[in-house]
Amino acid sequence: MREIVTIQVGELANFVGSHFWNFQDELLGLASDPESDPIFRNNNLNMDVLYRSGETQQGVSTYTPRLLSINFKGSLGSMSSHGTLYNQGSSSRSDSSKTWFGDVDTQRSEPRKRNLFQQTLYEEEAQAEIEDKDIVGSLEETVECWTDFSKSHYRPQTLYELNGLWMDSQDFNNYGAGKDLFSEASRGEEICDKLRFFVEECDHIQGVNFLVDDSGGFSPLAGDFLETMADDYTNVPVLLYSLRSPVAQKKTVINKLHDAVSFSRLSSFCKLFTPIGLPSLRGMKYLNLGDEKPYRSSAVYAAALHSSTLPFRMQHTSSDSTQESNAMDVNTLVQLLTNRGRQNIVAILDSAMPAPTLAAKQLEKTLLTNLQALTPEVAEDVEDNQSVESMCILGALRSEDQEATVSEVRNAVDASYDEQSRPLFCNLSVSRVPLPVPLPFPSIFGNLVGRRGEILSSPASDLMCRGSLDVHSVPVATRWRSSSAVLPFLESRMVNLEKLGIQWGAVGSDVVRTWGFGREELQEMRENLAKMVSELSPHQFLESSDSD
Template sequence: MREIVTIQVGDFANFIGSHFWNFQDELLGLASDPESDPVFRNHNLDMDVLYRSGETQQGVSTYTPRLVSVNFKGSLGSMSARGTLYNEGSSSRADSSKTWLGGVETKRSEPRKRNLFLQSLYEEEDKAGKEKAREIEDKDIVGCLDEEVECWTDFSKSHYHPQSLYELSGVWTDSQDFNNYGIGKDVFSEASRGEEICDRLRFFVEECDHIQGIKFIVDDSGGFSAVAADFLETIADEYTNIPVLLYSVRSPMSQMNRGSSKKTVSNKLHDAISFSRLSSFCKLFTPIGLPSLSESKASKYLNLGDEKPYRSSAVYAAALHSSTIPFRTQPTSSDSSEVSNSMDVNTLVQLLTGRGRQNMVAILDSAMPAPSLAGKQLENTLLTDLQSLTPEVNEDVEDNQAIESMCILGALRSEDKEASVSEVTNAVDASYEQATTKTRPLFCNLSVSRCPLPIPLPFPSIFGNLVGRKGEILSSPVSDSLYRGSLDVHSIPIVARWRSSSAILPFLESRMVNLEKLGIQWGAMGSDLVRTWGFGREELQEMRENMSKMVSELKPQFLESSDSD
């Protein structure tokens, strides 16, 4: 078995992770349900890649994500830091009070109440047979989530191991106060936090037989970037041969209201230093987070609200799920009717970074839901429907050295008829043959699964009224409602694509230029600020040099002009 350990650091990273694990939980349930669609019962996915088997002290078998989650103290809402399957441990605070001979006054805050979804999830009463009551209750649940979600645990249907959930003790309870690299720089090393977090990772890694990689998701819009960088540096030292796939994620809200010119300088320097530090300790770096999803092509068939992380994180989680399917696809014969082209993490890394150019910053695209194969529809719209989820990308660029890895799940031949693996492969080949030279890559790896993305009950109601029950694109609205959710749409076809392309140059160049202009040049506006963050001029120059090398890999003439200067 080739296991993957997942790490989620920061608030938005955990929102994405919550949706991601909901997808996995839904797949597990559908695979064991004799009444579910055969495509879910025969999905050919090895869930042991992401999950571990265990047992409680009472001898009850458990199956939980191989996960380490790091977030603020108090960010778990009504969920215990020990999860829901295992007994609560004794309170260390109560034990330590025995050494105090004076009076003790205990003040406890009211525990947060579970919302309607969580109440239904953990209720003991069996409502089997009460279909009508269940339908009404599900409608109430779906309706309340969009209004009441505050924490990522508010819509999580997964159970977690006691080693999985780590809360940072300290004064930060609001991401608005934890908003730059400097403020998070010493958090990992202080108060034994780093040691405690690494112990949790070690617990999961050491029980793996043949770990294939670490999937690391970090909300890098603020201080968690520094926490993640220190964590990654420790991982690089301790697990030298384990490749790390790093997703740096940002919510639309974190990119709004940038404020004064002083704040703008701080944000630009944060972006540059965060990228430089994080990219130093991974094999593949994928930035995710558009300033506005609602104004992008991603909203073509979706109704997205940028102000709600519950909604935007669902789109990013769907892309992460789809793009990582090949890592857990069970190897099959080349003529398999269910899946094609499994690969491990290292194979993907070598594909995207080792063919000619040494570019390790990838673009992630997605089409959700994907168009059907009916007639010439896929050939005409597949490539144009793909929306980059990576910010600061130049799509109007010709790159004949681009490398791609595309994953297509649950493609439909027409309306609600599933397409075969061979039909999807032929349609994709045809779409690239008809593509302009500008959009045609040097090489494209294609992985196909007939299993679509299942839509769990707590998924947000973001589908428009042109999306059908199986995610098919309808010719006319199916209802007057603009917001359709899991009760209306049960699954969707989806496409995700990784790209190694010079289209990422604006992302790289802006960080390199801002670091030079605002942090390194004599008299730079942000030179004093970066010193308070603990970075000297020589260290910044080294960061700038590393970014310069990244740019030159995709733009050789840049290195020539730099040398001439």
Template sequence: MTPFEGGSPKSYHDSRLASDPESDPIFRNNDLNMDVLYRSGETQQGVSTYTPRLLSLNFKGSLGSMSSHGTLYNEASSSRSDSSKTWFGDVDTQRSEPRKRNLFQQSLYEEEVQAEIEDKDIVGCLDEGVECWTDFSKSHYHPQSLYELSGLWMDSQDFNNYGIGKDVFSEASRGEEICDRLRFFVEECDHIQGIKFLVDDSGGFSALAGDFLETMADDYTNIPVLLYSLRSHQTSSSKKKTVSNKLHDAISFSRLSSFCKLFTPIGLPSLSGTKYLNLGDEKPYRSSGVYAAALHSSTLPFRMQQHTSSDSSEASNAMDVNTLVQLLTNRGRQNIVAILDSAMPAGKLLEKTLLTDLQTLTPEVTEDVEDNQSVESMCVLGALSSEDKEATVSQVRNAVDASYEQMENNTKPLFCNLSVSRCPLPVPLPFPSIFGNLVGRKGEILSSPVSSDSPYKGSLDVHSVPVATRWRSSSAVLPFLESRMVNLEKLGIQWGAMGSDVVREWGFGREELQEMRENLSKMVSELSPHQFSESSDSD
């Protein structure tokens, strides 16, 4: 979870590209204000710090080789809890060995081995051995950022349904501790735009997130929340498990969506067919690179500098979180479920392939729908007008306008906002090796593949890529909503429903489920093309 702030500008970029004298000057003058996401601070030793405004919640021991205090502050934790002081019998302490740092972490923090580690060895070790997100994280973290849920004596694979996580937030003062940490970051902001909330809602963390969001809604009434539901590739399961999963998805979505301004589901069943990328479904590390790039790019307008240039064709079109929300709700249309599309790398502008290269990252949507009320917000980073030449803002706008003009009327949106940054997405060293042999050094699409011993190219071969992302408020998301509404009715509410015992075990009564079903039905009706045709006729 990340609070967005609007503050004084400070240049922040990928240090490898910015410090390289041979790199493109665009990385040293990218007109981005990273103080929106990062905070300046100082350690007890007087060392200046620059850390993300982040609050991460996960299981005890989920941080790999990283301490829950981060890497800047050496705060030793007690090896024995306070309760042991009241026990006078024998105490048996069992302690596991700390996990060793991989080559990438060693290259960051262990000076004696930095010179001995080559970049190619780091890339290889990450591709083969990533087990948690801290294995490839290059940021320092404030001690308030990393919160581990102690006292949950279960494997993460068993923390797999809504019921099992229902009381986790309120137990053992966890809720108070978590809210105090969020308050630390919020209260130091001069002006907070909103909060970006990411949750893997496929299991017990959905219930924890729901309770947290409900508390946040009471404490921060006017702060918009952008919620991303993130899912990894899931394998098939038994019939009983399938019923439980469908009920979980319906209840999870109903609860989480009620506490946010914009709900964006992310996670295709498969990313194997992504154009110009070699992903596979067996390694979440690779698909996480696609998702992270889309999240970074889609929220870029919140970090853009406002330009006062009289030339409107070169304006980047920065916006804040609330402006985006108002744009996508479109004249009172209460669609809080948005579709996120991404193209990485984005195609050549002159070939007008930008829109066709966009791939939907939101599951259970339908394409080519007739929706004359759809609204879109697109962000394009570092577009190329040729294989090695960056496009101007006006060239990007002209190309996007031309692409929309070629669309049929029934698929053309009512309105599209376009934000443009000339700075492409930097590809840092720990980025997964997912690019195919048709992708060049600047992310350009090559006319013929480069011969290589591996089908995968990473940061050593691709230094930056142009990216396009698009948020859509459209009835194309109806299948996502309808499936949850139908499953809740059929499996949880109807008399003799197959999942009635499941929802009862989770602590839900029939009236509460019916209220959820009514809310889902309202969301479906608001997006129904039939309803809009009736309302327009009556006008």
């Protein structure tokens, strides 16, 4: 067994994770449904990579994500911190209250009411009364927490709320806001204990998928957690996804310093760092997203996460398989993207959802031109003959009503490159299983997207947005790139750290000092950033002299 443990830290990370686990839950349901499409019943995926088997105190078998979720107190909405499978009552008084013999005033808030979707999951009398169209229609207005649209069941070890954090989320918007969170009030020990439960039961863990909401105070907590993990699990590779909501932030001095410091620290404790989060997702073809609701934008991020990591749970089959091609593990991906020609741990993630059909008239360059970078601050149309890529394509269609074979997909990808755009090396993984669209998926597809995710020649309806009742599955293409196109991302952080935090008289020097960073530590961060930049453009970059 080659298990993966997933960690979600922060609000956006848990929104993305909720969609991700809904995809997995839908795949499990379709695989066991005798009336589903045979492509789902014979998917050649090993779901034990992500899930663990167990049982409740009553002996009922369970199959739950190997997951640790960390978020604000109260972020679970109507869900208990013990999850949905284990009824463990909590004491009304803590042990410390036993030493107090005076009057005790207990204040209780009303439990949050379940929305229509949750009612159909947990209330038997509601299951026959509520129709799917009512659920889909209500989710846009009722989703406030990531649990509001989650299909999955969770263990008590999965859910961790940051108790005692008396801070509004609006104030939790920079590195300093969370710098002591992990070390205070035994939180670090409690979090590590929960992680240990999942790691120690693995036969042979292949890696950790670590999602972090990197726009504020969750970043230092994640950094401290990763540092502890590096000591405890030395040989376990971490794939880190730095997530940003697609809402443009004003780039203040504090924001720029946060970006530089956060990247420097987080990237030092992972094998591969993937930034995700454009200022806007409005330009994505065939999707009608809007940027204001994390429920919608996180669905796009989650689809890319599902597709790009699918090779980790593919079953190894013969090279002439008609179902899938090129399974790999986490360490193989890391070696591919970081050790071919240059040492670069920062990867660009591109996505196309839905991926275009492979019709003959559309074949030339169609796949590549429809891929859009989800990584911010990257250069476009960069010719880098040292770039390395790992692409994964799910459920590709030959035409509107025909599935493409593995060999057809491979030929289409090969035809998409010309001599200028062809990378030094490209790994391609193919699965004929498309992305299933679960009921609580947001209505983000345009009216040119058909039932199977095919691109229609004329609108399917007058409605601008279509959801899970109209679109049942979609083909998806994703691509990881190790490329000099990421240079703007790195250079902006290096320059901002130098100008705003290190130079004598820098306007942000007092800020980074209050965050706990001395001048020598900042200099070391700057040197590491300079090394990354020079590795990608050794002939263009001249390191400026340190003003010490």
